[in-house]
Amino acid sequence: MAPRPWTYRSLALYLGVWSTLVPHALRARWLEEWRSETWHTLQDKSTFAALRRVLGAPRDAVWSRRPPRNSTPPPPGSPRKGLDALMQDFRYAVRSLRRRPTFTLTALLMLAAGIGSTAALFGTIKSTLLEALPWDDADRLVAIYENRPHQEGRDRNTASLPDFHDWATRTTSFEAMSAYMYTRFAYTSGSSGPMSLAGSQIGWRFFRALGMQPAIGRDFAASDDVPGAPPAAIISHGLWQELLGGNPTVIGTEIVLNEVPHTVVGVLPDMPAFPFEARLWTPLRLDPGEMSRGSHRYDVFGRLKEGVSLATARAELDAIAHDLETEYPESNEGHYTSAYLFRDELTLGVRNTLWIVLGLAGIVLLIVCTNIANMQLANALDRQREIAVRLAIGATNSRVIAMVLIESVVLAVASSALGLLVAYATIDVVVPPQAWQTGSTIDASVFGVALALALLTSVLFGLAPALRLARGDVFDAIRAASRSLGGRRAGLRGVLVASEVAMAVVLIVGAGLLLRSLLALSAVDLGFGEQDAIGAQINLPAASYPEPEHRRVFLQQLVEASLAIPGVTAAGTTDTLPFSGSRSSSNFRIEGREQPDNDDDYSSDRHIVTPGYLGAMGIDLQRGRQLLATDTANAESVVVVNDEFAARFFPDGDLLGARISVWDDTWQRIVGVVGSVRHDDLREGARPEMYFPAAQVGVRGSAWLVMRRANSQLDVGAAIREKVAQFDAGLPVARVVTMRSLVDRSLRSTRRLTRIVSAFGTLAVVIAAMGLYGVISYAVGQRQQEIGLRLALGSTAREVVGLVVRQGMTLVGAGLLVGIGVAVAAGPLLGDALYGIAPNDMASVASAAALLGFVALLATLVPALRAARVDPAETLRTQ
Amino acid sequence: MTKPRITYPGACVLQAVSRGCRYGFDVMDFAGLPSGTVYPILRRYEILGLLESDWEETDGAHRQGRPRRRYYKLTAAGEAALGTAAERFALHQRMFAPERV
Numbered sequence: 001m002a003p004r005p006w007t008y009r010s011l012a013l014y015l016g017v018w019s020t021l022v023p024h025a026l027r028a029r030w031l032e033e034w035r036s037e038t039w040h041t042l043q044d045k046s047t048f049a050a051l052r053r054v055l056g057a058p059r060d061a062v063w064s065r066r067p068p069r070n071s072t073p074p075p076p077g078s079p080r081k082g083l084d085a086l087m088q089d090f091r092y093a094v095r096s097l098r099r100r101p102t103f104t105l106t107a108l109l110m111l112a113a114g115i116g117s118t119a120a121l122f123g124t125i126k127s128t129l130l131e132a133l134p135w136d137d138a139d140r141l142v143a144i145y146e147n148r149p150h151q152e153g154r155d156r157n158t159a160s161l162p163d164f165h166d167w168a169t170r171t172t173s174f175e176a177m178s179a180y181m182y183t184r185f186a187y188t189s190g191s192s193g194p195m196s197l198a199g200s201q202i203g204w205r206f207f208r209a210l211g212m213q214p215a216i217g218r219d220f221a222a223s224d225d226v227p228g229a230p231p232a233a234i235i236s237h238g239l240w241q242e243l244l245g246g247n248p249t250v251i252g253t254e255i256v257l258n259e260v261p262h263t264v265v266g267v268l269p270d271m272p273a274f275p276f277e278a279r280l281w282t283p284l285r286l287d288p289g290e291m292s293r294g295s296h297r298y299d300v301f302g303r304l305k306e307g308v309s310l311a312t313a314r315a316e317l318d319a320i321a322h323d324l325e326t327e328y329p330e331s332n333e334g335h336y337t338s339a340y341l342f343r344d345e346l347t348l349g350v351r352n353t354l355w356i357v358l359g360l361a362g363i364v365l366l367i368v369c370t371n372i373a374n375m376q377l378a379n380a381l382d383r384q385r386e387i388a389v390r391l392a393i394g395a396t397n398s399r400v401i402a403m404v405l406i407e408s409v410v411l412a413v414a415s416s417a418l419g420l421l422v423a424y425a426t427i428d429v430v431v432p433p434q435a436w437q438t439g440s441t442i443d444a445s446v447f448g449v450a451l452a453l454a455l456l457t458s459v460l461f462g463l464a465p466a467l468r469l470a471r472g473d474v475f476d477a478i479r480a481a482s483r484s485l486g487g488r489r490a491g492l493r494g495v496l497v498a499s500e501v502a503m504a505v506v507l508i509v510g511a512g513l514l515l516r517s518l519l520a521l522s523a524v525d526l527g528f529g530e531q532d533a534i535g536a537q538i539n540l541p542a543a544s545y546p547e548p549e550h551r552r553v554f555l556q557q558l559v560e561a562s563l564a565i566p567g568v569t570a571a572g573t574t575d576t577l578p579f580s581g582s583r584s585s586s587n588f589r590i591e592g593r594e595q596p597d598n599d600d601d602y603s604s605d606r607h608i609v610t611p612g613y614l615g616a617m618g619i620d621l622q623r624g625r626q627l628l629a630t631d632t633a634n635a636e637s638v639v640v641v642n643d644e645f646a647a648r649f650f651p652d653g654d655l656l657g658a659r660i661s662v663w664d665d666t667w668q669r670i671v672g673v674v675g676s677v678r679h680d681d682l683r684e685g686a687r688p689e690m691y692f693p694a695a696q697v698g699v700r701g702s703a704w705l706v707m708r709r710a711n712s713q714l715d716v717g718a719a720i721r722e723k724v725a726q727f728d729a730g731l732p733v734a735r736v737v738t739m740r741s742l743v744d745r746s747l748r749s750t751r752r753l754t755r756i757v758s759a760f761g762t763l764a765v766v767i768a769a770m771g772l773y774g775v776i777s778y779a780v781g782q783r784q785q786e787i788g789l790r791l792a793l794g795s796t797a798r799e800v801v802g803l804v805v806r807q808g809m810t811l812v813g814a815g816l817l818v819g820i821g822v823a824v825a826a827g828p829l830l831g832d833a834l835y836g837i838a839p840n841d842m843a844s845v846a847s848a849a850a851l852l853g854f855v856a857l858l859a860t861l862v863p864a865l866r867a868a869r870v871d872p873a874e875t876l877r878t879q
Numbered sequence: 880m881t882k883p884r885i886t887y888p889g890a891c892v893l894q895a896v897s898r899g900c901r902y903g904f905d906v907m908d909f910a911g912l913p914s915g916t917v918y919p920i921l922r923r924y925e926i927l928g929l930l931e932s933d934w935e936e937t938d939g940a941h942r943q944g945r946p947r948r949r950y951y952k953l954t955a956a957g958e959a960a961l962g963t964a965a966e967r968f969a970l971h972q973r974m975f976a977p978e979r980v
Contacts, residue, residue: 029949032946032947032949033903033948033949035946036945036946036947036948036949037902037903037904037948039945039946040902040904040945040946040948041904043945053904053907053914054914055913055914055915056913056914056915056916056917056918057914057915057918058915059915059916059918059919060914060915060918060919060922063918063919063922063923064919064922
């Protein structure tokens with residue numbers, strides 16, 4: 001059994017850190033040997049044994065730098081003496097750090113937290129935003145969209161097949177272009193019953209455009225992608241392994257998809273393909289000439305020719321869209337294209353989050369550095385006497401500087417090792433690894449960044465005190481050490497604490513804003529009862545359910561059967577379920593009104609539902625009536641619309657009884673108005689919607705059965721799968737989800753960002769409070785004699801506490817003022833992440849300031865109370 | 880090159896290798912010394928020509944799904960040094976278990 005990866009990777013990382021000490025020529029072998037032995041120990045013995053053994057790695061790494069003692073003596077002037085001295089300093093530094101465990105531990109932990117989070121962020125950003133996608137020359141991949149005028153502001157919409165076809169044949173900027181459509185296939189060749197597999201229907205140039213080709217078999221050819229061509233499929237490496245046993249002779253075998261036998265023509269290599277969740281690809285087999293320009297269902301992407309810029313391609317696509325507008329004014333008026341780099345599209349959802357969080361991590365690291373500088377400064381003052389003595393007995397300035405510096409370096413190396421563990425543990429927290437990433441996102445460069453940050457921060461602040469000490473006159477220093485604190489240094493420490501407070505305010509304000517956005521988003525009225533609604537996705541294959549009527553009858557029976565499940569109180573079906581990623585819209589006409597200049601002016605989302613759907617979802621009826629079982633094909637055609645539809649197209653309110661038409665020759669009478677439903681994004685406002693009865697307009701193959709359960713504990717998943725199997729043993733249920741979980745998923749990224757910012761904010765407050773406490777304690781210690789004297793001369797304890805608290809709160813006040821200013825100025829950077837709250841919301845700023853002020857007061861009060869307990873007699877005696 | 884001076888831990892390491900311990904951690908277990916002592920000795924003695932090391936074949940190890948290991952063995956000079964050391968540390972030989980096969 002191989003060792004647990006996490007344990008091994010942590011130890012391997014640890015060894016990697018120490019290997020930096022090994023001379024370059026030996027390093028790779030050194031690391032390989034240690035890692036290999038560790039691996040074997042983990043396998044043969046225990047984690048503890050491995051831990052104990054790797055403890056010797058630092059010593060071995062240090063030893064590997066020295067020439068063997070028994071070999072030829074080193075030539076005169078060789079660096080051996082220097083190295084020995086260095087080793088001596090190194091040992092001294094470790095001892096000296098161990099003598100001050102509180103300082104060392106605090107500095108280590110703070111640095112590790114700051115460095116770890118920044119390094120993790122760097123790693124995520126590098127692997128997500130900067131590194132190339134896994135396919136050949138993936139930076140030439142461009143996503144292309146067709147947009148219509150009414151899709152205000154959203155310029156990432158699907159294209160119609162004929163439009164795509166015209167782009168592909170007229171373009172000179174693209175090497176290849178392909179349309180594709182997400183789909184699910186019912187796979188019934190396996191022994192374990194029907195399965196629903198994610199897949200994609202694609203144009204035959206799809207894999208050429210993507211820059212990948214099957215590892216076994218062949219790619220699709222033009223002849224596979226024409227109507228009537230024998231059905232062919234390319235499968236993913238994973239599917240090949242799992243369902244077809246990795247059989248190398250799989251090419252040419254038949255698998256049954258949606259009840260139609262398909263010949264497997266290719267197996268993809270073991271690497272991420274696209275769409276990422278897809279496991280099967282089949283050609284579209286459509287004739288663009290036969291398809292409607294009004295049906296926008298296809299995603300499109302293309303591969304730019306070498307040397308062609310995105311701007312050139314955009315200009316060309318614009319020109320083609322313009323030509324199409326003149327050629328097909330009825331369908332294409334106002335349509336325009338947009339094109340974005342593929343990578344940018346894939347990282348659209350995480351890019352802003354990443355940059356925001358990197359900024360926050362930077363602030364936290366800055367607070368940590370400030371605090372360590374502060375601690376080092378206090379430390380250096382305490383050590384002045386020791387250093388002065390060293391200088392007095394003959395140490396050179398450079399030795400003293402080296403001594404203090406090496407201490408910082410040791411601290412830096414140790415904390416970056418710890419920081420890497422922090423990075424390792426948190427790297428996937430900010431943004432989960434993207435589908436195309438296979439390896440770990442922590443690599444040598446992340447390690448390099450961590451180490452560089454650690455060295456930069458701790459050396460920077462180690463050097464200043466060291467230089468100051470070494471420069472000074474020895475006797476001055478000895479005298480100074482026995483005197484109380486100089487005002488200038490106390491002032492510097494005060495400034496550092498004030499800036500920590502300021503940075504903490506900025507973070508806390510950000511956390512507060514995000515928290516309130518999250519609350520506002522959670523409180524958005526969805527327009528349906530998400531708590532007890534459950535959706536089950538079913539795709540009816542055209543082979544067994546060729547006619548809309550077949551599909552309607554099946555769904556009707558399924559609805560009736562699901563109503564028989566104990567605890568199910570209502571059920572119905574829809575073709576587009578909110579928050580499931582499915583959405584359809586149509587243009588329509590209104591009876592008795594002029595046709596608008598642009599077809600797209602009268603456009604609305606549409607849903608094809610069975611009568612029970614509105615009830616099962618818990619969508620409120622506001623006026624008129626629901627859809628009923630009596631709204632059959634023979635009855636008058638009807639439609640129910642939502643209040644947004646009513647407000648937008650019938651502002652006078654006289655819509656009940658009016659008729660609209662979506663399909664050419666039929667008119668549907670508006671019989672009811674229901675509440676608006678949030679469909680995909682909680683931040684998006686209500687859109688006009690129409691609900692058509694399935695019995696009158698025909699049912700598509702892809703459907704959601706929605707059930708309302710009597711209580712939210714009821715699990716109906718198994719029951720509904722059983723019912724479906726009773727009707728059609730070859731039909732898989734693609735997924736069963738609660739509406740609550742679908743809505744939650746849409747909140748995931750906001751929730752994650754809020755959690756991260758809150759964590760950073762808390763960390764910042766704690767560190768700032770620690771810094772404040774340290775400074776005030778130190779000041780109280782220095783002023784002990786003065787305080788004793790005051791008490792002896794008649795000051796009350798209350799006055800002394802007031803004195804100390806005033807000193808602390810002056811610093812805090814200054815920090816708060818600056819912090820509030822920065823927070824208000826920086827608020828807009830959160831921009832899109834906020835909802836329902838202004839980025840400079842004063843209540844958030846005020847509560848953040850109050851919280852920080854309170855924590856700061858506590859941090860000051862502890863040393864202040866201690867000061868008040870000073871015994872005047874004792875103080876005066878020591879004086 | 881001057882004749883190497885063998886320390887007590889050094890003798891333990893040579894002894895362990897001569898008795899069939901081939902990997903660093905194996906030597907540690909046999910000699911009862913920590914890794915921070917054993918490895919520097921292995922490195923030093925290799926430079927001094929008392930030991931030599933070889934890497935296992937990559938293919939063989941990977942076929943078994945594990946990383947390759949580094950083997951150590953005594954050279955003729957190492958045997959000689961061990962002999963000298965054995966004289967010097969008379970009790971040394973008896974401390975170890977019978978020779979591994």
